[in-house]
Amino acid sequence: MTGAALSEARAVALARVFKALADPVRLRLLSMIGAAEGGQACVCELTAGFEVSGPTISHHLKVLREAGLIEGDRRGTWIYYRAVPGALDAVSDALVPNRVPA
Amino acid sequence: MTGAALSEARAVALARVFKALADPVRLRLLSMIGAAEGGQACVCELTAGFEVSGPTISHHLKVLREAGLIEGDRRGTWIYYRAVPGALDAVSDALVPNRVPA
DNA sequence: TTCATGTCTTGATGAGCATCAAAACAGTCG
DNA sequence: CGACTGTTTTGATGCTCATCAAGACATGAA
Numbered sequence: 001m002t003g004a005a006l007s008e009a010r011a012v013a014l015a016r017v018f019k020a021l022a023d024p025v026r027l028r029l030l031s032m033i034g035a036a037e038g039g040q041a042c043v044c045e046l047t048a049g050f051e052v053s054g055p056t057i058s059h060h061l062k063v064l065r066e067a068g069l070i071e072g073d074r075r076g077t078w079i080y081y082r083a084v085p086g087a088l089d090a091v092s093d094a095l096v097p098n099r100v101p102a
Numbered sequence: 103m104t105g106a107a108l109s110e111a112r113a114v115a116l117a118r119v120f121k122a123l124a125d126p127v128r129l130r131l132l133s134m135i136g137a138a139e140g141g142q143a144c145v146c147e148l149t150a151g152f153e154v155s156g157p158t159i160s161h162h163l164k165v166l167r168e169a170g171l172i173e174g175d176r177r178g179t180w181i182y183y184r185a186v187p188g189a190l191d192a193v194s195d196a197l198v199p200n201r202v203p204a
Numbered sequence: 205t206t207c208a209t210g211t212c213t214t215g216a217t218g219a220g221c222a223t224c225a226a227a228a229c230a231g232t233c234g
Numbered sequence: 235c236g237a238c239t240g241t242t243t244t245g246a247t248g249c250t251c252a253t254c255a256a257g258a259c260a261t262g263a264a
Contacts (some may be wrong), residue, residue, distance in 0.1 A: 006133035007252080011126035018129075022121035026111040031108035044212060058212055063251095077210060077261055087257055088197045096194040125222080145241065158223055160242050179231060179240060 014094055020067030022090075025050060026060045033070060033081055040082035116196055122169035123193075126161045127152060135183050137173060142184035 006014070021027060032049060033041050047057045061081060064070045069088070072081040108116070123129060134151060135143050149159045163183060166172045171190070173185040 001204050004139045006130050008126065008130070009128040014129055015126045018120050019124035019251095022124045024110065025118045025252090027113040027116055028108050028110070031113070035107045047211095052255055054210090055212075055214095055255080059252075062212085063261090068207065074260085076213090080135070084151075091200040092194045095190045095197075102168050121221095127222090149241095154222090155224055155240075156240085157225080157244095161222080164242080176230085176241095181241065 014091075017067050017069070017091055020063050021061075022067060023060065025052060025056070026064055029057070029060055030064065030069065030083065034083055040080045042078040042080050044078065046081070116193075118168050119171070119193055122165050122171060125162065125165075127158070128166055129152060131159070131162055132166065132171065132185065136185050142182045144182050146180065146182040148183070 010045055016095070021030075028049070029046055032046055033039070038047070043054075043057065043061065046061075047054050050057060061072070065072065065081075070081050071084055072079050074080075107165070123132075123198075130151070131148055134148055135141070139149070145159065145163065148163075149156050152159060163174070167174065167183075170186055172183050173186055174181050176182075
């Protein structure tokens with residue numbers, strides 16, 4: 001956030017992603033998905049880790065999906081979600097441009 | 103977000119910061135402060151760059167201040183705001199731990 | 205087809221937030 | 235002190251969001 005000033009349009013787009021990240025449940029969902037075996041997890045596993053109801057988890061997953069942070073595909077009975085590659089890196093870059101991949 | 107699963111407490115703390123970033127006006131304020139001469143800007147300069155009213159800018163600056171992202175000090179008539187060093191880096195680290203300073 | 209399971213959508217409710225106008229506070233200058 | 239500028243606080247309003255209960259949809263099995 002030290003480079004040139006942010007344009008209005010870019011600020012709106014970035015704010016949308018940050019809004020998706022601005023909830024403890026969604027952060028933990030994202031974390032659980034990333035930490036899961038093979039980088040993916042089905043909704044049943046995710047729901048088990050929280051005290052909130054199934055529909056609420058589904059709602060949060062939808063928010064993350066619409067923000068471009070995760071994507072899911074149905075495999076038989078279950079739906080598996082995984083992180084969209086590079087999505088979080090792009091957000092990280094926007095915050096601190098002077099960083100490079102390890 | 104690929105390491106160990108996030109604790110509930112850490113998720114709540116992180117979400118608080120993301121919530122502060124989840125507004126286009128606040129993102130642009132942060133950007134303008136970072137891009138300003140000497141890394142600091144007075145409220146009058148910031149207000150001039152927006153269409154919203156003065157009190158609204160003041161409100162957003164307060165949110166950023168309470169999130170630990172900026173700090174301000176009065177210097178005569180004007181109050182100057184600047185970014186808290188390392189605050190954004192910490193957020194960036196939380197998102198993508200596998201990055202190192204350039 | 206009928207049933208059971210997993211996931212999502214709908215509808216409703218209560219809490220939180222962005223915004224502004226008006227008032228209050230802080231500091232400078234005459 | 236009094237007038238003025240810069241900044242914040244207060245109060246009110248409309249909107250968005252998180253959550254749940256109930257129902258709907260999708261898939262696989264009997």
